[in-house]
Amino acid sequence: MNRTRFAPSPTGPLHLGHAFAALTAARLADPGQFLLRIEDIDQSRCRPEYEAMIAEDLHWLGLDWPQSVLRQSERLPAYQAALDRLSALDLIYPCQCRRADIRAALSAPQEGAAPVIGPDGPVYPGICRHRRMSDATPGDAIRLNVARALDHLKVDEIAFCDENIAPGHPYRLTTPDIIDGIGDVVLARRGMGSSYHLSVVVDDAAQGITLVTRGKDLLDSTYIHIILQKLLGFSTPRYHHHRLIRDEAGKRLAKRDDARALRLYRAEGASPADIRQMLGF
Known part of the structure; x- marks a missing residue:
């Protein structure tokens, strides 16, 4: 179906x-x-x-x-339940950083290279990664510790096939590539209780979506969504990324x-x- x-x-x-x-x-x-x-x-x-x-x-x-x-x-209770499950696994953390803080950290001389751009923009440099959910305040965003998540899943790569762009030829990213090229994405934004990455995964599972259709600009986000699906015990749907108008x-x-x-x-x-x-x- x-x-x-x-x-x-x-x-x-x-x-x-x-x-x-x-x-x-x-x-x-x-x-x-x-x-x-x-x-x-x-x-x-x-x-x-x-x-x-x-x-x-x-x-x-x-x-x-x-x-x-x-x-x-x-659907906020459903998103909070997913966050609670990830928190129990110690895979998320609160982040106090503003965009200016992230820009400043990425432009520091010791970085020595241009920022890596992931699905959400510059890859987060991990400023708040040491914090725990017990430290969270109402103004914090919540991020996924992607390195710890991949270690929890015990996988060397994440792969998926797109039924439109390259049928039969899987897209693959190794664990280091995901950590360095995508990073610790936001799962709950300040004042919203969720983010696109978390809500789309929870809602696709709730609605029984078997084929995700969306623009090819979201192709790289699929790696994060598959990680979340695996962590939350959801089935992974098929994907069809179409051209943009x-x-x-x-x-x-x-x-x-x-x-x-x-x-x-x-x-x-x-x-x-x-x-x-x-x-x-």
């Missing part, structure tokens, strides 16, 4: 890139197995009117979902690209078939 999901954040109108992601997930799902998830843990940026617009635009495209919508803002200059579309918002195409008289043809469906 192919059960997929489309998981937008209600922080702005859907644009052509969102339409491509949603149509891809729906096309690859078995009948009745396309789900909608609302990623709204960042309550400072999410708006109810954008969530309503998301549902309206998706229905206009001809998409439907058989189950009630899962909202991350209603870009503007004329080759830049990936973002929420601020209102000129490509579906609502504007609709207002100008475009049909769902026009959008599908524009995107190659």
Whole structure:
């Protein structure tokens, strides 16, 4: 069974890139197995009117979902339970660092090289790695100690196949490459109770997602997600990372690209078939 999901954040109108992601997930799902998830843990940026617009635009495209919508803002107990499990294994730690602290540590003369860039930006230099969860304060972020996690799993590498980019040819990263190239990612951000990495893993498991479809910009995040799945006892779904929709200059579309918002195409008289043809469906 192919059960997929489309998981937008209600922080702005859907644009052509969102339409491509949603149509891809729906096309690859078995009948009745396309789900909608609302990623709204960042309550400072999410708006109810954008969530309503998301549902309206998706229905206009001809998409439907058989189950009630899962909202991350209603899932905080599940994320905390996952953090508690990782804490019991001594695999997470509280982090007080601000972005300026990280930049300063990475630019110190003794580092001697340009910062390594991972899925979340510059790889965290481990300033707070000595801290324990018993030291945590309400203003802390929570990070995964990835070296300790990999040691706990007793693996030499993490590997997965992508069904779209290179079917049958696994992507692989060795343990040292994951430690040095991805690092201690944030699992819970200040004031949110979770982060993308933790919530997507917990929610995919809860919804029984068997095929994860998403942009190829998230390919490297898959290594972290598989590590978390193994640590939390979840099954690993299959993965399909698709191309990104870009503007004329080759830049990936973002929420601020209102000129490509579906609502504007609709207002100008475009049909769902026009959008599908524009995107190659």
